[in-house]
Amino acid sequence: MLKITIIAGARPNFMKIAPIIEAIKNAKNKGKQIDYRLVHTGQHYDKKLSDTFFEELNIPHPDINLEVKSGTQAEQTAQIMTKFEAELTKNPADLVLVVGDVTSTMACAIVAKKMHVDVAHVEGGIRSGDMKMPEEVNRIVTDSITDYFFTTTDLANENLLSSGKSKSQLFLVGNVMIDTLFKNLNRLEKPKFWDELGLDEKSYYVMTLHRPSNVDEEEQLRSLISKIVEKSEGKPIIFPVHPRTKKLLQNLELNFENLHYVEPQGYLNFIYLIKNAFAVLTDSGGITEETTMLNVPCMTFRDSTERPETCEIGSNELVGSDISKIEKAFERLNSGKWKQASAPALWDGEAAERIVKDVLKIYGK
Template sequence: MNRSTDTLKWILVVGARPNFMKIAPLIRAISAHNEKNGNRIQPFLVHTGQHYDVRMSDAFFRDLQLPEPDVHLGVGSGNHGEQTGKVLIEFEKILLQEQPDLVIVVGDVNSTLACSLAAAKLHIPVAHVEAGLRSFDRAMPEEINRIVTDAISDYLFTPSPDGDEHLLGEGIPKEKIFLVGDIMIDSLLFNLEQAKKTQILASLGLVDMPYALVTLHRPANVDDREIFGRILEGLSDVAKKIPVIFPMHPRTRKQVNTFGLDEAFLFHSALPIDSAEYGNNEGRIPKIHCFEPLGYLDFLQLMSHAKVVLTDSGGIQEETTVLNIPCITLRDSTERPITVTEGTNVLVHDDPQKIVAEVSKILEGRIRQGKCPAIWDGHTAERIVAVLC
């Protein structure tokens, strides 16, 4: 890194919803460092626009108190090649114009890969936050993004010891690897008290009511009608036991319509909801209750009070582990195995019987006791900034 000047320009990249929770703690940590050291670091925030829906992007900027991006590339949606290519082309222009000392990328989305590749080709150092995660399933687009980004990064910040082991096994030099903890947990712990002030539980009629919370968006699950159908079979059976609450990703909603699966859901277009709708009175068949996507604080409050969370999201596996909320992951592999070995997570993939069986255990009080992994303490961003400075 060029340390010859008094000020270091760091470009931080966000593109999709999971990135926002990982960048916000870094912005705070940089600000705190600058207060002590005379504004030595100049952060420059680039939003690629990979998630362009206001509910998936702008709402999270607001909830996480992120500053307005210095640049918004506005690449929008598209297939993997198209989206990655657009980001690569547009981000290279920013690099040539801004001449940063460092590019910081987070997670495993297409923007992560494209921006790290653009920087590496221009010989600009790259720091990858959340490095070393592996599902060992190369059918997952995110797995390819992780492997390539790690291979070309100069600083690899891992959330757990297995990340270090994976990187060393792939030939990454030890001096490039830094075990710093899970940056997602920085956002969770920082915002937990603020989330308690939201009215989402009252708005949904869920105060003092047990419920299951669902998130589902991965292409492997929602783009295959047979797999999606099996998951919905399991969720529909769960809905006979406990209200199932599903803030639905726009992409998932599109697939529901495409596959003609609307009958499994009751779509709510406005809040508040009459809690009587959650019952099975008058012989009605229970439905999965669907809502528009929620902001970060509303979702955090909803998740922290759930009886069980069913998800295919990697970040939610981590958050439920720290919150000690039972998590059922609708995948057959995870890049975060520590949530299974130490946390509250169990994998069921798309097996309806396993889905129902795991929920039944939880409702019967047979809940696995997890623990919070080491250094998932809310100070990951501070450790990262200390390494880079």
Template structure:
């Protein structure tokens, strides 16, 4: 059974890696790895293939950057040709990026069953492009592999029948648990002059935070206060870097003596930093989950989350881009009052095994 496995952007690579590994345990299953090229440079793409033992893609579409419409259209056009050439039995997509939706649409319109990993995840904020991608992908998918019971319930409320829903866990946690010890052995802390618990780790890239100058300034104002109390390591996304220059905020950032700026890091070094961080500042979805499993306090710079489990019984707190809220919650953590928590038992590192077992049980030749 041929399975077209789609990866295109940085968040996809740590999700597709364990799935490919699990699928290869079954002789019946033949993965075809398709890299759309949505993220295409070394820091955003190739380093993940190198570090996570992902094989060379069978197909590289090379679509590059563009607006949501342009990128989605280019992926659809290119992927349709690949489907006609390879004739997969299933199209497997992960997450919520443009590659996810584009390839799902192509599969559905060519009557090829679509499997969506991380289905049912909802922020209920349709101003987020990812939310549109999630909803539309689930509507046209035949197999929905969900991370939590909350995701199952979201799908049921949208009219998805139970026979299409499979609770399997969070595939990102598979990768994190597999490579945790290797990540801890990197020399990233030594190289950056850091020690365990001596810094906060930060990522920032959401358009709502960085494309609006007022919002970006509010976050920088919080950092100016926090960095007097603890070092902050900011892994600088290309989008954020561009906006800092566009809004003439580079000099303001440069004046923060305890703000350490790095280019995007590979998976292992970044995970090494996360494991030993005092706390996390992020607007990423995945880091909310990872920090909860690591039992590290996380302040999410958003008004909502598609990961409610991390709020309800994990280590996550929503702070938006409210300057005072970010500062006060950071100080609480530094005073030993940060959240600790737990996480679903099904986040056990075997999500990809469950996905592969289900795929192997299907009645395809």
């Protein structure tokens, strides 16, 4: 029996593990010798950022929650490593499967390798080139010790080959986030505040901001939000507020008539908002993949992206914090001249099935 330990730590991970778990169950039901154990590190412990996703995406209850909670990067990494080492000692695995680029991804990969357990990285090989992003450090460290890579694009493969990985370690499978998106498109739910705010399809913005470069400096945040409101032509701006951003906003008293602060949303509500938005304003990476597949205009307040395909053939555009770039982007958006998106190769809803098929082949099961 091939034993796989799957790691989930933060909100983006939950959307990536859901289709993988389903694909493992499908293989097991067909008589394949494969089983999994789900470890939730507890890195995201707000119910709206964690439990809701398990419920909505039909992810089985984790076999264990390491309950790491908050702390600095170093504190979280140390806690995850210490607790996961005890977990893996008690419940040995043949393969530890990590997804994405959060602290849990890196920390659990290090523990596994030091315990001589194989590591597979789903979404390996993506790079932003920005070492100020904690996620970029997590990606590079994880990929440097990973045994098998399940990649989203040819570019990710090129990045890994140029870092010394061999072709036999690489498996181009597509994007598991899109598996989850496609599976849930007919289950999306209108948020409770939709009618209260009088929202209409394609007549409002969705905004998410959480990166330190945007939200940790008060004047930068004030300037960015003020410019967005100025250029929004009065359209409602729906802003699900990340817990760390909420504290900063309370000091700034940014009160605009069309800017609506809402609680973090569950997956089904959030994708409903994105799908029906006039445009999305964000500094997230994962959201740009979803906007590309839904062909919704997306403006990203970053100078670099680890998902260049969302800009090259998708609906995303990088504007950074450059006010003139932001203004020009809004001009194109408001005049209906935004680009149309195409789907990257293999972003077809079948990535998780390919991953499980490849894992079974690797281990001869």
